[in-house]
Amino acid sequence: MSKLQQTRRTQAERTRASKEKIIQAASEFFAQQGYRGAKMADIAKAANLTEPGLLHHFASKTHLLMAVLAERDRVDRERFGPSLLGEMGNPLSSLQKLVEYNETVPGLVQLFTILVAESIQEQHPAHNFFMQRYQNGREQDIEVLRQGQAQGEIRSDIPAEDLTIMLYAMMDGLQIQWLFEPEKIDMARIFGQFVRLLRGE
Amino acid sequence: MSKLQQTRRTQAERTRASKEKIIQAASEFFAQQGYRGAKMADIAKAANLTEPGLLHHFASKTHLLMAVLAERDRVDRERFGPSLLGEMGNPLSSLQKLVEYNETVPGLVQLFTILVAESIQEQHPAHNFFMQRYQNGREQDIEVLRQGQAQGEIRSDIPAEDLTIMLYAMMDGLQIQWLFEPEKIDMARIFGQFVRLLRGE
DNA sequence: ACAAACTTACCTAATGCAAGGTAGGTAAAT
């Protein structure tokens, strides 16, 4: 139709711009419909492309999903460090920050919540991604927690391994109820209560 | 082929038997593949029916899903009371029982975990079912928790409303990690630690 | 008591449509 649509000089620029738009669109649709529910055609249209146009950049729906997840991870690691707990010294408080941040990006939270559950099945393309994610996360956090326990900032009557599991569990679980009723569930505040418990009052 | 396949006298008997088999098969497939991923053909075959045979009993895939959930609810309410917390007097300990029971039925846990996440989308056929489920559950439990607080069995520095939310969150969250790595995550023991926290040591 | 009329529990075959992916081309960039 119009020639105004794509006015980018170099190919590199065009590619970068297209991929970015695709990933953004895909994130939204995956978040809203899950991986299975999301349709390539919709994603393509949202990125101003046809379906084959999209497939030129990402060879298959699975590839696209992995790209979305990788990108998400990259951004998150940029924003927070490797351990979600943050710096030694004041652990848990930066986790609290993360929960507060999450309340501002319901789309992303929904993306991960739906995909995590979907990917419990072993044959799901993101199965290993999420299993690794939990494993790495817990492993990273465990050291920080031990530190905190040694310094008396975190109660020591529960092993650090268990604490990591509980932290992820509480975050995930709160997200579910919050996604159903964002107005009603004050995720950050309740997570705060939980953190207080772990500090030992 | 053979006339041995269906040797049931009355129609009522046949219908009851068929519906039972269908619901059982559907539960398994929904648990393994989610609602979207499960195929009517597979469910039908597992129930010794053709697809239209199945549809004779449940008018659509959505109807089938609702039937599965209703049946699940019925069985659960039979096993436990209306409140998951159990009797007044010793609350939380029966919740602990529930978690231990859940460890023996991974298929059911997976069914609910995957479906809950899937049904976060408003247009999902089970959306209202699960939202209600949380609302009712929390409402039922809140009274029991207040009792426990009044008798000093449960710490009183966290409002009962928040406690109900945290209990469901911890259960849901633990289930996710447990479903990924059942060997590694000792769901019941960790939930026990959490319960201890809520008792105030 | 029993046959005619009806209802139920299925089946085989076909429909329809959604959705991922391919073939092969064109025009712009390199």
Added chain:
DNA sequence: ATTTACCTACCTTGCATTAGGTAAGTTTGT
């Protein structure tokens, strides 16, 4: 001259649902 970034047209498969039939079970009239 070649590679890249797309597009149009097409293909294929998967899958829920419908059309229409048959045989067994059930009800009713007499």
